């Protein structure tokens with residue numbers, strides 16, 4: 001495949017055909033999975049809303065498994081592949097190295113995700129996305145995940161090969177841009193993570209095939225979360241790269257201090273594994289002292305890095321705005337910000353949602369001392385919908401509004417809807433997550449179809465306040481689903497029938 | 504980095520203080536609940 005370039009009229013960046021095509025394929029596929037996951041979210045939401053209680057029990061658990069896989073795995077990781085190709089080939093003005101391998105990435109991930117999704121849908125894998133042993137899914141479920149992970153490893157290899165080639169061919173001066181640096185952090189963590197994924201899923205697959213007689217549940221959970229938690233750290237690093245990029249694209253900000261931000265990315269790589277332990281806080285296999293030291297104290301080193309970014313991104317935006325002359329008082333810069341630009345409002349929702357709602361609750365729920373009352377209640381999904389949905393997903397949505405004109409070269413359709421979309425989705429999700437955490441405070445379990453205890457030997461009642469809060473959660477979730485549909489409408493129709501922008 | 508006086512990010516600074524106030528408040532709230540659950544003291 002020969003490298004063919006065009007020059008972007010807006011940014012002046014050289015854009016290579018292969019890189020562009022692969023970004024498009026990965027981005028579109030990720031949005032397809034968002035659509036699937038969103039439809040499932042609607043059904044799950046209407047089931048957890050106790051007054052409606054839509055699905056029968058087996059379907060609830062089946063679709064909950066698929067919602068976790070479609071959203072957390074497929075939507076996010078396909079989008080991350082697009083981000084990796086963008087941060088290497090496009091930002092460094094070069095071609096994508098080994099495009100064949102990049103197509104391999106795409107093909108394996110599509111086939112893997114499809115196999116896993118179908119296995120779940122036909123009822124052979126009602127194991128939730130954590131697939132804790134001794135729950136056993138059909139072996140094709142694990143096989144699909146392994147294919148998907150191998151695909152992701154290929155994508156990371158293409159990324160590093162492209163960086164190497166760019167360096168060798170001197171397509172950029174000085175050190176790589178901060179956004180690329182952040183993507184490098186994400187990619188390094190991805191290699192560590194995917195290695196753990198292989199260590200945990202290959203034996204589990206062999207166990208499902210009957211080759212290995214037994215899996216140890218404690219070891220499984222330890223290794224699973226070395227994979228599962230680190231995956232979230234990839235998301236965080238990718239999200240933060242998008243924050244810096246959105247700051248630049250929307251108000252022309254430059255990082256306040258490159259060194260400060262780069263050190264924060266480095267902290268992620270160093271302390272990534274420490275925080276994994278917050279998933280094992282009720283596990284008897286680890287000593288209490290270990291849990292307390294690790295999650296009560298050391299964990300804050302990883303948190304520090306997130307705070308450094310979450311403070312420096314708004315500071316960069318503020319400085320850029322002040323330089324435009326908005327210097328009155330403390331907040332004129334904020335008042336005069338481009339609130340009508342969906343890229344900007346998504347950025348604000350993402351930073352505030354991730355920092356305040358997701359971050360604060362995560363830090364506190366993740367300590368050994370407090371986790372004991374939080375574990376396995378609805379507080380946990382309440383917390384992580386704030387991080388992976390308001391945080392990561394909204395950052396990716398915000399970036400989309402720039403990827404559409406710059407990479408797909410089409411005018412964003414329905415600009416009015418696009419303008420409103422972040423507000424609808426963000427507000428709905430804020431209400432949904434907050435209410436979910438509040439309901440969890442009553443002790444209502446997550447992943448539970450039967451909170452009334454219909455089949456329990458004694459009556460279980462959480463009281464009318466809990467029922468009301470569940471209804472608030474449902475209304476917030478419904479608003480968010482409308483916001484998600486608006487995003488998909490704008491993105492899909494722009495890609496399919498949007499007006500072409502002439503070069 | 505040297506910034507002109509009027510370009511310094513003072514608004515963000517205020518937001519950071521607000522963030523830490525929320526963090527501490529949420530910690531206290533949860534500790535109170537924890538002690539309530541365990542009925543310590």
Ligand code: HEM
Nearest residue numbers: 041044045068071072128129381388389446447477480481
């Ligand atoms: C409109 C948006 C969404 C709504 C209304 C929604 C709703 C829900 C509901 C009701 C549950 C079940 C909670 C339980 O019973 O334990 C759930 C679980 C979950 N959601 Fe979402 N969700 C949305 C978007 C997302 C997105 C974008 C992601 C990931 C990026 C995501 C990731 C997850 C995960 C990982 C679980 C846990 C699955 C498990 O426990 O195995 N959700 N969601």
Ligand SMILES: [Cu+2]
Nearest residue numbers: 229232275276
């Ligand atoms: Cu985690």
